[in-house]
Amino acid sequence: MQKITPVDIQHKNFKKALQGYERADVDAFLDEIIETLEDEAQHRAALEADIADLKERVSHFKAMEESLQNTLVLAQRTADEVKASAHKEADLIREKARLAGEHEIAGYNDAISDVRREHQRALEATEKARSELRSLLMTHLALLERVDGNPFNGEAQAPAKAAPSAPAESTAKESAAKAKETPNADTTRITVY
Numbered sequence: 001m002q003k004i005t006p007v008d009i010q011h012k013n014f015k016k017a018l019q020g021y022e023r024a025d026v027d028a029f030l031d032e033i034i035e036t037l038e039d040e041a042q043h044r045a046a047l048e049a050d051i052a053d054l055k056e057r058v059s060h061f062k063a064m065e066e067s068l069q070n071t072l073v074l075a076q077r078t079a080d081e082v083k084a085s086a087h088k089e090a091d092l093i094r095e096k097a098r099l100a101g102e103h104e105i106a107g108y109n110d111a112i113s114d115v116r117r118e119h120q121r122a123l124e125a126t127e128k129a130r131s132e133l134r135s136l137l138m139t140h141l142a143l144l145e146r147v148d149g150n151p152f153n154g155e156a157q158a159p160a161k162a163a164p165s166a167p168a169e170s171t172a173k174e175s176a177a178k179a180k181e182t183p184n185a186d187t188t189r190i191t192v193y
Helices: 006-011 023-146 166-181
Strands: none
């Protein structure tokens, strides 16, 4: 069935009868109008229901959009806070590592200083032992020169090395003086051929 438009209603011509328009034509036309209007009313009601549904969905989506925007803002804030916290933690870790490194370096420097001091003490002990040994050798040489019957009596020459220090000479003289004061019967004579 074809839908009636307002133009159709305007141009509709009814046949004339004695009493006016043909009643059957008018009734048929009115039935078509009623049917069309009912269809249009149903269609309109369906469209209005669809519009109401769509409006409800749009409001729901707007609420979701607002919620998502709030969530995004909150997520951005949280991300910024986490980022700031991570930077602070990284700075703390770097500072802690720097302090640990400085502490370790200070420990190594202390160990190096201890080793250097120990090395210096060893050098001093070596020099002292050398000096004492030189003094002892000079003392024995002096004793040997004073022993009776020594072919080196008065003829011995000093070693090619530099003369011993004053403490070594005094120690040698003291040892020689003690040796003269307490002659030993078991003194061994050394003869050089």
